[in-house]
Every structure is written in structure tokens, then in C-alpha cells.
Amino acid sequence: MELKNKKLEDELFNSIRQDVLLQWSTGNDVDFDEAVAYHKEIPKHKVFSDKLIEAKEQGNTLIQPRAGVALVDKHIELLNYLVNEGEADLLPTTIDSYTRHNRYHEAEEGINESRKAGRSLLNGFPAVNHGISLCRKVNESVNVPVQVRHGTPDARLLTEVTIAGGFTSYEGGGISYNIPYSKNIPLDKTIYDWQYVDRLIGKYEEAGITINREPFGPLTGTLVPPCISHSVAIIESLLAAEQGVKNITVGYGQCGNLIQDIAAIRTLESLTEEYLHKFGYEDVVVTTVLHQWMGGFPQDESKAFGVISWGAATAALAGATKVIVKTPHEAMGVPTKEANASGIKATKQLVTMLRDQQMVSISDLKLEKDMIMAETRCIVDKTLELGDGDLAEGTIRAFQAGVIDIPFAPSRQNAGKVFPARDNTGAVRFLECAHLPFTQDIKSYHHDKMKERADYEKRDMSFQMVIDDIYAIGKGKLVGRPR
Structure with missing residues (x-):
């Protein structure tokens, strides 16, 4: 094969x-x-x-x-x-x-x-x-x-x-x-x-x-x-x-x-x-x-x-x-x-x-779109680079390198080192970027967003945030705040 x-x-x-x-x-x-x-x-x-x-x-x-x-x-x-x-x-x-x-x-x-x-x-x-x-x-x-x-x-x-x-x-x-x-x-x-x-x-x-x-x-x-x-x-x-x-x-x-x-x-x-x-x-x-x-x-x-x-x-x-x-x-x-x-x-x-209603184009939406596009391009472009232009080969190497890392996946093909958690507004950010090929600006953005939540909740940034967020909606909340 x-x-x-x-x-x-x-x-x-x-x-x-x-x-x-x-x-x-x-x-x-x-x-x-x-x-x-x-x-x-x-x-x-x-x-x-x-x-x-x-x-x-x-x-x-x-x-x-x-x-x-x-x-x-x-x-x-x-x-x-x-x-x-x-x-x-x-x-x-x-x-x-x-x-x-x-x-x-x-x-x-x-x-x-x-x-x-x-x-x-x-x-x-x-x-x-x-x-x-x-x-x-x-x-x-x-x-x-x-x-x-x-x-x-x-x-x-x-x-x-x-x-x-x-x-x-x-x-x-x-x-x-x-x-x-x-x-x-x-x-x-x-x-x-x-x-x-x-x-x-x-x-x-x-x-x-x-x-x-x-x-x-x-x-x-x-x-x-x-x-x-x-x-x-x-x-x-x-x-x-x-x-x-x-x-x-x-x-x-x-x-x-x-x-x-x-x-x-x-x-x-x-x-x-x-x-x-x-x-x-x-x-x-x-x-x-x-x-x-x-x-x-x-x-x-x-x-x-x-x-x-x-x-x-x-x-x-x-x-x-x-x-x-x-x-x-x-x-x-x-x-x-x-x-x-x-x-x-x-x-x-x-x-x-809501069929005839549209979300207005506000600055927060533009910022979120810009961040998602920049992050996605980092991952996809690095994947192509790892495959020397061949996407199939690049995908295998990207998973091996942790360039693509799917949170909580059971596969041994997956690095499992990335940890997402919600920021103070409930948006999903990276508590740990691991080997994702982000620029320093992107990494700093995620760190600052998680630090903002940690300061608000008066606790350290830790894996406990991830755990709290996983169970939050089942308990009627979006962000897993400490009691």
C-alpha cells in the first residue's frame, strides 16, 4: 500500500x-x-x-x-x-x-x-x-x-x-x-x-x-x-x-x-x-x-x-x-x-x-473569524509542508508530530497533548497548545484569554478548568466555574 x-x-x-x-x-x-x-x-x-x-x-x-x-x-x-x-x-x-x-x-x-x-x-x-x-x-x-x-x-x-x-x-x-x-x-x-x-x-x-x-x-x-x-x-x-x-x-x-x-x-x-x-x-x-x-x-x-x-x-x-x-x-x-x-x-x-435575521458584523465577530482562519491556516499549511506538497503523506506526519492533535481522541495515532478549555466568555481556547504550529502571537492570545478567566475565578490556570468545562452544560452552565 x-x-x-x-x-x-x-x-x-x-x-x-x-x-x-x-x-x-x-x-x-x-x-x-x-x-x-x-x-x-x-x-x-x-x-x-x-x-x-x-x-x-x-x-x-x-x-x-x-x-x-x-x-x-x-x-x-x-x-x-x-x-x-x-x-x-x-x-x-x-x-x-x-x-x-x-x-x-x-x-x-x-x-x-x-x-x-x-x-x-x-x-x-x-x-x-x-x-x-x-x-x-x-x-x-x-x-x-x-x-x-x-x-x-x-x-x-x-x-x-x-x-x-x-x-x-x-x-x-x-x-x-x-x-x-x-x-x-x-x-x-x-x-x-x-x-x-x-x-x-x-x-x-x-x-x-x-x-x-x-x-x-x-x-x-x-x-x-x-x-x-x-x-x-x-x-x-x-x-x-x-x-x-x-x-x-x-x-x-x-x-x-x-x-x-x-x-x-x-x-x-x-x-x-x-x-x-x-x-x-x-x-x-x-x-x-x-x-x-x-x-x-x-x-x-x-x-x-x-x-x-x-x-x-x-x-x-x-x-x-x-x-x-x-x-x-x-x-x-x-x-x-x-x-x-x-x-x-x-x-x-x-x-x-430567525430565518430573516442576521448576526450584525461587529468587531468581536471579525476578531473571532480572523483568529480561526489564522489558526487553521497554520495547521493546514504545516501539514502540506510536512508532506512536501502531498496532503496524504503530510497528514500522517502531522499527526505524528502533533501538528494535528484532536482533544480527547482515543487513537494511539493522536498525540493527545492539546487541552482546550473555555475562556471567561465561554469561547473554547487552548489551555495547552502543545505542538500545534501556531505563531507566538496566537499562543499569547490563548494564554491571555485563559489568564483572564483564571483571574476572574481567582484560581490558577490548570487542567481542572478542562474537567469543569466538560461537565458544565450537563449541569446547566456553559463555563465550568468553581463553586
């Missing part, structure tokens, strides 16, 4: 594909030409990329939940409930954990046990096991676009089956579905495997079928500074574009400070477009997604709705193309369909009310 940021040649792709399609029996049903013909018959209003482009042009924010259960009919029932009762604009099909780890025999057992129990005993939809025809049944049974959401380091067979099965959007990437999810999987392997995923989607594009791709924005989901998630999103977008992907949604996980979150969404789109154009990818459409708060939730349902509504307001004011919705039952485990619909409706209400 030679890892380079270069479009996979057909001979190599087809050689890999023979092995991929043999991983489970449903791979035998994949017929690329037939799948292309099937996609050409999908109505325009059910195509993810078309819906996103329309929303971007009109300045609307679309609403999308997370959801997935084991049995096909129950999954269809759930998705239709989220549209009819929850008023979702876009739908997910969240994949189960066994499938995410390519454990298809155990997924099959989970399907059988779920049938016996009459309810889902898996935490998602086992798409590979269900196969192409049943995936098509799901897509044909709803009237809005559906995306595959998962968390799979090796997602090649899942991509083959689900795209042939009529799904028009696919989430993930070789970094974002490895470092935050896995401990021992080599980064070069996942980037290589996801080159296959993106090349497959590039081949659909060449055949006239646009499949939306979405790198997973929130990463570890808690206190991830914008420049780190931006850098990963930009890198995964560039890797995808090289393989022929033309429609990309870059994501960001809400941190909670309104000014910082608005600045993050707006800079994410402009920076991604900047780097795509820099490398000659002029015809890639970029949209954005805000993930509502991914950290701990209050157990009290009313307080949870407050967190959800704050995320909805942030998405609308930032002008995100879509928002991924949480539910008031986040603190209690897998939500019911009723709770899921409630979260969607609360978000829909806020987004509708």
Missing part, C-alpha cells in the same frame, strides 16, 4: 473492488451500471445534493435528525414519523455498531434476534446485511433525501451497498472516522480505504450522479476548538475532491459561545473553498452543517430543550446549510421517536423564527 494524494487508477480500484465485494454476500448484488440507471430515476426533491444547493441559494437552514433501527419496516416507520410529525427536511440512516466494525455475522444475529423480539436490538440499521433491494425500499418509502451516517473506519462495502441502494449522501472520512472512534487502527490504512470510498463516489459523479459527501465535523464532540475540526474538514475535503467528489458538506460541532460558533461556521465554508480553489478544484460545491451540542446533556427535559434551542438559534444566525438535531433524551440513552420528533420541531421553530 503506497499512500499518496492521487486519484486511484482504474486498474488498482477494480482490483481492490473484487475483494471488497466479497466481504459479505450482498456485495455480489452490486452492479455499478444498473445502480447509475437507478439513481437517474430518483426524483430531484429526494436527491441530497440538490436539496442542499437549493437551501444554500435561498439562505435556508435544513433540519436533520439522527436515527436508525434494525428492522426495515420499523426503520421506515421511524423515518416517516420524523418527517410527518417532526417536520424533518432531511433524513438519516444511522448504521449499527457491528456493521461499523465490519462484523456482519454478528449484525445478522442482531437482525434475527430483533425479529424475534419485535423491536430493535441493534443501535442502528445494518445496511450491508439488508442489502441493496431493502435499502432501496427504505429510500422509496420516504419523500425526502436520506443520508448514511455511521462511524466506520473501513466503510468500503457499506458505501458500495448503500449507494447502489439509493442513498444520495454519505458521511465520514479517513481521519474523522478513525481518530475519534478507534484506538489501534493505523491512520494510513483508513485514509487509503476512504480514498476508495471517494473514488467510488467520483465514478458515480463521472456517470452523471452526484452523491453528497460529509466529513464528520464534531470529531470527539466536546470542546474541540474550531481550527482543529476545520483543519480535518479541509483535509478530508481535499482528499475527496482529488478522487472526483463534487459536492461536500463540511461540519462543525457547536461549542456554545454564539460569536465563536457563528464565526466558525462562516469561516469553515470560506476556508474550505479557499483551499479547494488553491489546488484547482474549482467545481466543488461546499455547504455547511452545524451539529448541535455533542457533549453532556441535562437530564431535565426542559433544560435539554434549552440546549437544543440554543443550537437551533446558532445554526440559523450562522447561516448553516443544515443542522443536525439532538433530542431532549440525550442524557438517558437512545431516544424514542417521539423525543426525536420533539427535538426536530423545537429546532424547526427557532430556525423559522
Whole structure:
């Protein structure tokens, strides 16, 4: 395996594909030409990329939940409930954990046990096991676009089956579905495997079928500074574009400070477009997604709705193309369909009310945007330098050097030396920059912001701030102040 940021040649792709399609029996049903013909018959209003482009042009924010259960009919029932009762604009099909780890025999057992129990005993939809025809049944049974959401380091067979099965959007990437999810999987392997995923989607594009791709924005989901998630999103977008992907949604996980979150969404789109154009990818459409708060939730349902509504307001004011919705039952485990619909409706209400309002361009917003862009460029440019211009090689070396360092990630490929915490206004800063390739001015800015909070709270700058901030929102606060 030679890892380079270069479009996979057909001979190599087809050689890999023979092995991929043999991983489970449903791979035998994949017929690329037939799948292309099937996609050409999908109505325009059910195509993810078309819906996103329309929303971007009109300045609307679309609403999308997370959801997935084991049995096909129950999954269809759930998705239709989220549209009819929850008023979702876009739908997910969240994949189960066994499938995410390519454990298809155990997924099959989970399907059988779920049938016996009459309810889902898996935490998602086992798409590979269900196969192409049943995936098509799901897509044909709803009237809005559906995306595959998962968390799979090796997602090649899942991509083959689900795209042939009529799904028009696919989430993930070789970094974002490895470092935050896995401990021992080599980064070069996942980037290589996801080159296959993106090349497959590039081949659909060449055949006239646009499949939306979405790198997973929130990463570890808690206190991830914008420049780190931006850098990963930009890198995964560039890797995808090289393989022929033309429609990309870059994501960001809400941190909670309104000014910082608005600045993050707006800079994410402009920076991604900047780097795509820099490398000659002029015809890639970029949209954005805000993930509502991914950290701990209050157990009290009313307080949870407050967190959800704050995320909805942030998405609308930032002008995100879509928002991924949480539910008031986040603190209690897998939500019911009723709770899921409630979260969607609360978000829909806020987004509708704020649709015609804009955040004024004030000095604080400009400063935040300038800082995020400067920090992100430091990381991405250093990554390119480490790879001598090759982004794939540079990414491996950047993780080895701590130039990219994702807070709280379990992967041994990740340095784990960066510590984020909130400043006195609740914006996420760096308590410890470690080996991030920042200028001295940027490092001083973060130090001063954290010192300001420490002085206000009359305590030393320490890791205790990080701990306090992780649990703060679950306790009804943004900043983890000492008692």
C-alpha cells in the first residue's frame, strides 16, 4: 500500500473492488451500471445534493435528525414519523455498531434476534446485511433525501451497498472516522480505504450522479476548538475532491459561545473553498452543517430543550446549510421517536423564527473569524509542508508530530497533548497548545484569554478548568466555574 494524494487508477480500484465485494454476500448484488440507471430515476426533491444547493441559494437552514433501527419496516416507520410529525427536511440512516466494525455475522444475529423480539436490538440499521433491494425500499418509502451516517473506519462495502441502494449522501472520512472512534487502527490504512470510498463516489459523479459527501465535523464532540475540526474538514475535503467528489458538506460541532460558533461556521465554508480553489478544484460545491451540542446533556427535559434551542438559534444566525438535531433524551440513552420528533420541531421553530435575521458584523465577530482562519491556516499549511506538497503523506506526519492533535481522541495515532478549555466568555481556547504550529502571537492570545478567566475565578490556570468545562452544560452552565 503506497499512500499518496492521487486519484486511484482504474486498474488498482477494480482490483481492490473484487475483494471488497466479497466481504459479505450482498456485495455480489452490486452492479455499478444498473445502480447509475437507478439513481437517474430518483426524483430531484429526494436527491441530497440538490436539496442542499437549493437551501444554500435561498439562505435556508435544513433540519436533520439522527436515527436508525434494525428492522426495515420499523426503520421506515421511524423515518416517516420524523418527517410527518417532526417536520424533518432531511433524513438519516444511522448504521449499527457491528456493521461499523465490519462484523456482519454478528449484525445478522442482531437482525434475527430483533425479529424475534419485535423491536430493535441493534443501535442502528445494518445496511450491508439488508442489502441493496431493502435499502432501496427504505429510500422509496420516504419523500425526502436520506443520508448514511455511521462511524466506520473501513466503510468500503457499506458505501458500495448503500449507494447502489439509493442513498444520495454519505458521511465520514479517513481521519474523522478513525481518530475519534478507534484506538489501534493505523491512520494510513483508513485514509487509503476512504480514498476508495471517494473514488467510488467520483465514478458515480463521472456517470452523471452526484452523491453528497460529509466529513464528520464534531470529531470527539466536546470542546474541540474550531481550527482543529476545520483543519480535518479541509483535509478530508481535499482528499475527496482529488478522487472526483463534487459536492461536500463540511461540519462543525457547536461549542456554545454564539460569536465563536457563528464565526466558525462562516469561516469553515470560506476556508474550505479557499483551499479547494488553491489546488484547482474549482467545481466543488461546499455547504455547511452545524451539529448541535455533542457533549453532556441535562437530564431535565426542559433544560435539554434549552440546549437544543440554543443550537437551533446558532445554526440559523450562522447561516448553516443544515443542522443536525439532538433530542431532549440525550442524557438517558437512545431516544424514542417521539423525543426525536420533539427535538426536530423545537429546532424547526427557532430556525423559522430567525430565518430573516442576521448576526450584525461587529468587531468581536471579525476578531473571532480572523483568529480561526489564522489558526487553521497554520495547521493546514504545516501539514502540506510536512508532506512536501502531498496532503496524504503530510497528514500522517502531522499527526505524528502533533501538528494535528484532536482533544480527547482515543487513537494511539493522536498525540493527545492539546487541552482546550473555555475562556471567561465561554469561547473554547487552548489551555495547552502543545505542538500545534501556531505563531507566538496566537499562543499569547490563548494564554491571555485563559489568564483572564483564571483571574476572574481567582484560581490558577490548570487542567481542572478542562474537567469543569466538560461537565458544565450537563449541569446547566456553559463555563465550568468553581463553586
